[in-house]
Amino acid sequence: MTRRASEPVNGRRRSTIREVAERAGVSVATVSRILSGDYPASPATRKRVMRAVEELDYVANAHARALAGTSAKSIAIVLNSVISPHYAHVAQGVEAQTAVEGRLCLIGTTGGDAERELAMVKFMREQHAEAVILVGNVVADEKYGKRMSQYAHALTAIGSRLVLCGRPPLGPDVPAVVVEYDNAGGAFAATSHLLSAGHERILCLGRRPGHTTQDGRVAGYRKALAAHRVPHDPALEVEGTTMEWHEGYRMMKERLATGPRDFTAVFALNDLIAGGAYRALAEHGLRVPDDVSMVGFDDLQPSLDLNLTSVHLPHEEIGRTAVRLALEHEARGGTPPHVILGTHLVIRDSVRPRVS
Amino acid sequence: MTRRASEPVNGRRRSTIREVAERAGVSVATVSRILSGDYPASPATRKRVMRAVEELDYVANAHARALAGTSAKSIAIVLNSVISPHYAHVAQGVEAQTAVEGRLCLIGTTGGDAERELAMVKFMREQHAEAVILVGNVVADEKYGKRMSQYAHALTAIGSRLVLCGRPPLGPDVPAVVVEYDNAGGAFAATSHLLSAGHERILCLGRRPGHTTQDGRVAGYRKALAAHRVPHDPALEVEGTTMEWHEGYRMMKERLATGPRDFTAVFALNDLIAGGAYRALAEHGLRVPDDVSMVGFDDLQPSLDLNLTSVHLPHEEIGRTAVRLALEHEARGGTPPHVILGTHLVIRDSVRPRVS
DNA sequence: ATTGTTTCAGAAAACGGTTACTGAATCATT
DNA sequence: AATGATTCAGTAACCGTTTTCTGAAACAAT
Numbered sequence: 001m002t003r004r005a006s007e008p009v010n011g012r013r014r015s016t017i018r019e020v021a022e023r024a025g026v027s028v029a030t031v032s033r034i035l036s037g038d039y040p041a042s043p044a045t046r047k048r049v050m051r052a053v054e055e056l057d058y059v060a061n062a063h064a065r066a067l068a069g070t071s072a073k074s075i076a077i078v079l080n081s082v083i084s085p086h087y088a089h090v091a092q093g094v095e096a097q098t099a100v101e102g103r104l105c106l107i108g109t110t111g112g113d114a115e116r117e118l119a120m121v122k123f124m125r126e127q128h129a130e131a132v133i134l135v136g137n138v139v140a141d142e143k144y145g146k147r148m149s150q151y152a153h154a155l156t157a158i159g160s161r162l163v164l165c166g167r168p169p170l171g172p173d174v175p176a177v178v179v180e181y182d183n184a185g186g187a188f189a190a191t192s193h194l195l196s197a198g199h200e201r202i203l204c205l206g207r208r209p210g211h212t213t214q215d216g217r218v219a220g221y222r223k224a225l226a227a228h229r230v231p232h233d234p235a236l237e238v239e240g241t242t243m244e245w246h247e248g249y250r251m252m253k254e255r256l257a258t259g260p261r262d263f264t265a266v267f268a269l270n271d272l273i274a275g276g277a278y279r280a281l282a283e284h285g286l287r288v289p290d291d292v293s294m295v296g297f298d299d300l301q302p303s304l305d306l307n308l309t310s311v312h313l314p315h316e317e318i319g320r321t322a323v324r325l326a327l328e329h330e331a332r333g334g335t336p337p338h339v340i341l342g343t344h345l346v347i348r349d350s351v352r353p354r355v356s
Numbered sequence: 357m358t359r360r361a362s363e364p365v366n367g368r369r370r371s372t373i374r375e376v377a378e379r380a381g382v383s384v385a386t387v388s389r390i391l392s393g394d395y396p397a398s399p400a401t402r403k404r405v406m407r408a409v410e411e412l413d414y415v416a417n418a419h420a421r422a423l424a425g426t427s428a429k430s431i432a433i434v435l436n437s438v439i440s441p442h443y444a445h446v447a448q449g450v451e452a453q454t455a456v457e458g459r460l461c462l463i464g465t466t467g468g469d470a471e472r473e474l475a476m477v478k479f480m481r482e483q484h485a486e487a488v489i490l491v492g493n494v495v496a497d498e499k500y501g502k503r504m505s506q507y508a509h510a511l512t513a514i515g516s517r518l519v520l521c522g523r524p525p526l527g528p529d530v531p532a533v534v535v536e537y538d539n540a541g542g543a544f545a546a547t548s549h550l551l552s553a554g555h556e557r558i559l560c561l562g563r564r565p566g567h568t569t570q571d572g573r574v575a576g577y578r579k580a581l582a583a584h585r586v587p588h589d590p591a592l593e594v595e596g597t598t599m600e601w602h603e604g605y606r607m608m609k610e611r612l613a614t615g616p617r618d619f620t621a622v623f624a625l626n627d628l629i630a631g632g633a634y635r636a637l638a639e640h641g642l643r644v645p646d647d648v649s650m651v652g653f654d655d656l657q658p659s660l661d662l663n664l665t666s667v668h669l670p671h672e673e674i675g676r677t678a679v680r681l682a683l684e685h686e687a688r689g690g691t692p693p694h695v696i697l698g699t700h701l702v703i704r705d706s707v708r709p710r711v712s
Numbered sequence: 713a714t715t716g717t718t719t720c721a722g723a724a725a726a727c728g729g730t731t732a733c734t735g736a737a738t739c740a741t742t
Numbered sequence: 743a744a745t746g747a748t749t750c751a752g753t754a755a756c757c758g759t760t761t762t763c764t765g766a767a768a769c770a771a772t
Contacts, residue, residue, distance in 0.1 A: 014514040016728060027752045032730060042750065057510055062482040064728035066419040067757045071730095081448060083672075085657065088444040092437060095465050099472075104479065107463045109451050116455075123460065126418040154413055158370040245660050275661045282663075301441065304601050305631045305661035307638075316439075372758060383722045388760060398720065420758035423727045427759095 093319020131326035186343035187220025198354035206269035248276025449675020542699035543576025554710035562625035604632025
């Protein structure tokens with residue numbers, strides 16, 4: 001005996017609008033209209049329909065609804081991982097704004113794998129997402145540019161859009177909305193803060209050439225040095241593979257193991273790195289801020305824990321903005337917007353004037 | 357002039373299977389079968405179809421697909437907020453396992469609002485989610501139980517299921533899968549660790565009667581005291597409103613302001629609270645672990661930052677398990693499973709033997 | 713050469729809604 | 743009383759797939 005695949009193993013079948021109509025003694029169309037909102041039905045009919053809906057515990061089939069016509073659409077967000085606090089905050093912003101706009105939020109993670117990213121974008125396209133928001137740091141090489149351009153065109157072709165969140169713009173002919181942080185500006189402020197306190201040998205932790213986020217922050221670091229006429233020593237820029245706690249720990253550990261302590265301050269490219277470096281310093285008997293000054297970037301949990309002066313990024317704001325712009329752009333059309341969100345330094349207690 | 361609502365403002369229309377069929381010179385059915393996988397089409401036909409798909413950049417309409425027949429279904433996760441690191445890790449686990457099982461992951465947040473939770477469950481029901489995973493701490497009062505029971509039955513009726521993640525079970529007649537942590541066990545271990553180090557006056561930070569998570573942890577704390585025959589002083593249990601950093605800070609701050617320091621160790625009901633308390637202690641010149649010993653709960657970022665001994669929770673594991681059990685249960689039927697995941701203490705450097 | 717199997721592909725009926733069009737009452741207007 | 747306007751509700755076409763049923767070639771076996 002064969003059973004239709006759609007039938008549940010146990011329990012009743014999902015009730016349809018037809019059954020509601022039958023029970024209420026009206027036509028399917030009437031039920032649909034009454035449930036869709038403002039339809040001038042007679043109170044008696046409306047009541048009968050509502051009762052039938054209650055009794056059958058009816059909920060509309062979103063797929064059928066989407067297929068038939070106007071449907072509450074959805075916004076998709078695709079990110080590397082949701083456990084990174086930074087991404088989590090962005091995701092929160094996206095989710096919140098999505099709810100405000102009356103949409104559903106689909107989420108997918110890629111683990112940084114381009115293959116999975118492609119699959120995700122296709123998946124979201126199948127789901128008719130109104131917009132696909134790609135968030136996060138990335139290697140902006142040629143292949144990347146081509147891939148994004150392809151996404152952008154494919155999505156635009158079907159009336160959806162691509163939103164790049166925390167990624168650099170692609171080019172004038174690629175129809176993608178872009179929302180990013182002023183990484184360089186934040187790094188400039190952070191570094192300037194240390195320079196103003198008299199520090200000149202500032203260790204920069206976590207650079208990773210080719211990665212847009214890190215590149216922007218390092219650029220700000222260098223610009224601040226230049227602005228203060230402090231010589232730039234490339235040896236003070238330490239390279240890291242990821243922006244995680246353990247990398248911060250490793251970088252500082254190695255630095256302290258292999259050479260003299262030739263720096264008086266640390267600029268960590270994010271708070272996680274700062275946290276790891278902090279621990280490594282502590283293990284060498286060096287305290288922040290008494291022995292070493294430190295500034296982080298992100299203003300997330302580690303800043304709170306360590307009382308770290310850090311560059312505040314409007315994480316949730318960027319997520320909300322991404323959704324807002326995507327929807328506005330959808331309505332208005334025209335050239336896709338590109339906004340850069342500002343940052344500001346949050347002063348805590350991890351920087352001391354340099355004793356000379 | 358009227359325009360169909362489904363047409364995009366700019367750009368072409370999404371191409372349909374019909375167009376692909378036409379371009380390939382075959383029937384719609386053939387295209388569908390070729391794209392669905394293993395259909396014994398002649399190589400020539402297959403190639404023609406694939407080329408048409410490429411040229412039109414065709415992707416199937418997931419809604420139509422879902423409506424028509426077997427479709428890749430989805431798993432929904434509903435949580436308070438995604439910025440809480442704990443929830444984020446659980447969400448990550450859910451997302452990962454969902455991907456492994458070839459499903460889509462829908463995510464929604466409620467902000468702890470029962471109203472929004474209800475709306476979310478309805479929404480997910482409309483979307484035909486295979487399972488709805490509710491995660492997080494909760495007040496387990498009567499109203500709550502009734503609400504959950506209603507969800508469980510509504511979902512079961514349509515062949516879906518309710519999964520409670522980190523929440524207590526409801527009762528034998530409520531068809532819900534339950535996955536939770538051994539909160540009491542973890543708290544017992546944490547408190548025992550402090551007791552073994554000679555601490556007897558252990559401040560317990562963050563209790564909140566009625567909230568299941570906190571209740572479980574406090575129960576473990578008390579049980580450990582009893583097991584070590586240390587008198588239980590209710591005055592050492594400090595009540596908090598949330599489990600966040602600022603609450604931890606506030607609680608410790610008030611404690612230090614209003615009375616003598618009559619404790620030598622702190623058991624924080626989670627790491628965030630530990631972090632806040634840590635800062636408050638520091639502001640009073642008290643260091644961890646030299647002056648005060650401390651143990652946290654969750655083993656998340658603050659533990660890393662502060663080198664805190666903490667109870668490790670298998671955050672991602674619980675998410676993955678939730679998905680796995682939901683799907684298994686769907687296939688097998690029977691009484692819904694209930695599993696309790698174990699915890700273990702991660703020793704770092706925040707506890708010192710008490711000097712007497 | 714005829715028949716019985718395969719192999720491949722088309723026609724058409726679902727799936728569960730929405731909505732344009734239509735029509736029957738009811739009501740207001742002359 | 744006849745007509746026009748307005749309300750409310752039904753009919754049926756359509757959304758884009760999947761899938762069952764069916765049929766025409768092509769091939770193998772007698």
